[in-house]
Amino acid sequence: MADTTPPLETARLRLRPFTAADVDAVHGYHCLEEVARYQYWGPRSRDEVAAEVAKWTEPDVSPDAPDSIVFVVTLKDSGVLIGDMVLLFRDRDARQGEIGFSFNPAHGGRGYATEAAAAILDLGFDRFNLHRIFGRCDARNRASWRLMERLGMRREAHFREHAIFKGGWDEEFYYAMLSREWADLRRGTN
Numbered sequence: 001m002a003d004t005t006p007p008l009e010t011a012r013l014r015l016r017p018f019t020a021a022d023v024d025a026v027h028g029y030h031c032l033e034e035v036a037r038y039q040y041w042g043p044r045s046r047d048e049v050a051a052e053v054a055k056w057t058e059p060d061v062s063p064d065a066p067d068s069i070v071f072v073v074t075l076k077d078s079g080v081l082i083g084d085m086v087l088l089f090r091d092r093d094a095r096q097g098e099i100g101f102s103f104n105p106a107h108g109g110r111g112y113a114t115e116a117a118a119a120i121l122d123l124g125f126d127r128f129n130l131h132r133i134f135g136r137c138d139a140r141n142r143a144s145w146r147l148m149e150r151l152g153m154r155r156e157a158h159f160r161e162h163a164i165f166k167g168g169w170d171e172e173f174y175y176a177m178l179s180r181e182w183a184d185l186r187r188g189t190n
C-alpha cells in the first residue's frame with residue numbers, strides 16, 4: 001500500500017501521487033515490451049494498469065511508516081506524465097530502502113529519470129532518514145544501471161544465474177548509496 005506524500009519539485013519535474021485519471025498515460029508506456037522487458041511483469045493491459053493505479057492511490061494506514069511511496073513524474077511546464085518512481089521500505093531497523101523507476105521512452109535521453117531519482121534519494125535520506133538505498137536491475141538493462149551510476153550509486157553485486165527470470169537465467173546487478181555518500185555527493189566533496 002502506498003503512502004500519500006506531498007509532491008516533490010525539481011528543476012524540470014513535479015513528482016506527485018497517482019490519481020485515477022493517470023491510467024491512460026501510465027498504460028501508454030507500461031504496455032510497451034521495451035518498458036516491461038526487465039520488470040517482473042509483462043506488457044500491461046489497460047485493465048492491469050487500472051488495477052495497479054487503484055492500489056497506488058489507496059492512502060496508507062500509517063503514513064509515518066509506509067511500505068512504499070509511489071509517484072508519477074510530470075513535466076513541470078506542461079503537466080505531461082512521463083514516468084513513475086517508487087521508494088520501497090525494505091528493513092525498518094536497518095533503515096534500508098529500494099528505488100524503482102519506469103519511464104515513457106518518448107521522453108528518454110534527457111536526464112529526466114536521473115533528476116527524478118535524485119529527488120527520491122533526497123526524500124529517502126532526508127525525510128525518512130534511510131541509511132542505505134539500493135536498486136536492482138537485470139545486467140542487460142544498460143539504461144537502468146547507467147542511470148544508477150549517473151547518480152553515483154556503487155555496483156555492489158553481480159548475481160550470476162541465481163534465479164529464473166522470464167524463462168531464462170537471471171543476471172542481476174545491485175547498486176547502492178549510503179546516506180553519508182549522498183550527503184558528500186550533494187556537497188561536492190566526493
Ligand SMILES: CC(C)(COP(=O)(O)OP(=O)(O)OC[C@H]1O[C@@H](n2cnc3c(N)ncnc32)[C@H](O)[C@@H]1OP(=O)(O)O)[C@@H](O)C(=O)NCCC(=O)NCCS
Pocket residue numbers: 034035036038039101102103104107108109110111112113114115136137138141143144146147
Ligand atoms: C531506466 C530508464 C528510466 C532510463 O531512462 P533514460 O532515458 O536512459 O534516463 P534519463 O532520463 O536519466 O536520461 C539519461 C540520458 O539523457 C542524457 N541527458 C541529457 N540531458 C541530461 C541531463 N540534464 N542530466 C542527465 N542526463 C542527461 C544522458 O547523457 C543519458 O543519455 P545516454 O544514455 O545517451 O548517456 C528507462 O530506460 C526505462 O524506463 N526503462 C524501462 C523500465 C525499466 O527497465 N526500469 C528499470 C527496472 S530495474
